[in-house]
Amino acid sequence: MTDIKSIPAPQAASLLFLREEELREGIESFFFAYRDFVSEADALLAESGMGRAHHRALYFIGRKPGITVGELLGVLRITKQSLSRVLKELVAMGLVVQTQGPEDRRQRLLRLTQSGAALEARLFTMQRARIAKAFRDAGPDAVAGFRKVLGGLRDRGDPPKRQNAGARS
Amino acid sequence: MTDIKSIPAPQAASLLFLREEELREGIESFFFAYRDFVSEADALLAESGMGRAHHRALYFIGRKPGITVGELLGVLRITKQSLSRVLKELVAMGLVVQTQGPEDRRQRLLRLTQSGAALEARLFTMQRARIAKAFRDAGPDAVAGFRKVLGGLRDRGDPPKRQNAGARS
DNA sequence: GATTTTATGTCAGTCATGTTGACATATTTA
DNA sequence: TAAATATGTCAACATGACTGACATAAAATC
Structure with a gap:
């Protein structure tokens, strides 16, 4: 039919x-x-001279404490030069600390400091208000659909490896 | 409960x-x-030395032929200086034409040329494949939920008027 | 043990896209 | 006639991406 x-x-x-x-x-x-x-979060970030790139790094370090630089590069899909600049600033501002990997000592494990976690929490709170309201207003079925469609929009297969990004010449 | x-x-x-x-x-x-x-569309745009800003302008001009510069600024929410650079390039490449407004001759009405429409169609076709697949796989209810949640995430109330953008000092 | 690969960092330059501020012109509206 | 509006333009700057090249330390492999 x-x-x-x-x-x-x-x-x-x-x-x-x-x-x-x-x-x-x-x-x-x-x-x-x-x-x-x-x-939405830009104004708060701008107060400390940061931008969205800082926000994303803070977010994913907070999401997975101890994440390595390489893993973070894989998540963000930017070049190590771009990330390096951001990380350097976050470390200089005392928001992130790097520690040597316990098993693989080449790795630098990333963690938020207390003030880094506090800033991330403030940023998350701003976005949470908006997304929670949208979820609440739309209802659970709509939220499930939202997630389902977003999943379908993602890249399938290998993330396109980019020069300079991760383990590549 | x-x-x-x-x-x-x-x-x-x-x-x-x-x-x-x-x-x-x-x-x-x-x-x-x-x-x-x-x-996804970046590679195609890059072939002609364009970026996402060009894509967005092409998209919305195609969406509303005869749109004025001011309306397009309102949709994109960027400054006229940013848009101006992009429009100038699109016109120079023969993808967009500007004509004087028939009623208000201060206005510049924007339209895609044939090759502009052809490029927009190629770009849309790329994105259509992805979003159509996501919609199809997720089903109509999920699509409705997707739209519902997205609507709830939008800014409510006045779009924050930005200096230099539209009708402002 | 020597060699290669990997994880990370860094210097230097470029590009795309956004911003602010100031000013110019033509046209419409009051 | 005067003021407001729609558009354009010059100049300077910020952010966040990019490429390419090279350096170091540590792990993995031959």
Whole structure:
């Protein structure tokens, strides 16, 4: 039923139009929502002369204390030069500490300091308010759908290895 | 039921933990999905020496042919100086044309040329493949939930007017 | 034990995209 | 006529990415 081939041309065109329209609206919603969501923490970060790159590093170090530099590079998918600058600043500001890996002493394990954790918590609290409200208003089924679609939008397969990023010449 | 105040402390803490965990996973999904989604068109844009800013302008001009510069600024929420640079390049490359507004001759109405529309279509086709697959795999209910949550994440109220952007000193 | 690979850091330069501030011009509105 | 609006433009700067090249220490392999 509703076999697209069985539909007369004008209606099929109309269906295709709606399909494209629906997808474009999805793309636009995605763009606007993401922009509004991430821009929220900027003011707080700017107070300490930081930007979004600092936020992302703080976030993922807080999420996995003891994460190595290489792992963090893999998560963020940026070059080590980019990350290095950010990490250096976070360490200089006393928000992050690096310790030598206990098994592999080449590794630098990253952890938030107390003040780093405090800043991350303040940033998370801001974003939590927004996302919690969106989740609450939309309801659990909608949240499940949100997660499901986001999962489908992710890259599948190998993350494209980038020069200078991780274990690559 | 499930009044949080009636739950003994350890379980309440556990629930709160799950709640935070759930929200963090949502934030991360959002970050990863958005990054993967928008990065896809970069290679094609780079061939012509363009970036994401060009893509966004092309996209919204294609979406509303005859859009004014001021309207586009309102959609993108960037400064006119940023947009100006991008528009100038798009016009120079023959992808966009500007025509004087028929009623208000101060306005510059923006439209895609044939090759501009062709490029936009190529870019949209790339993204359509990804989002259509995600929508199809997730199902209509999930898509509805996705849209619902995204709507809730948007800024409410006045878009924060930014200096130099639109009608402001 | 010597060699290679890996994890990390660093210097130097470039690019894309955003910002602020100031000012110019044409056109519409009051 | 005067003020407000839509647009454009010059200049300077910040952020966060990038490439390429090279350095060091430690682990893994031959």
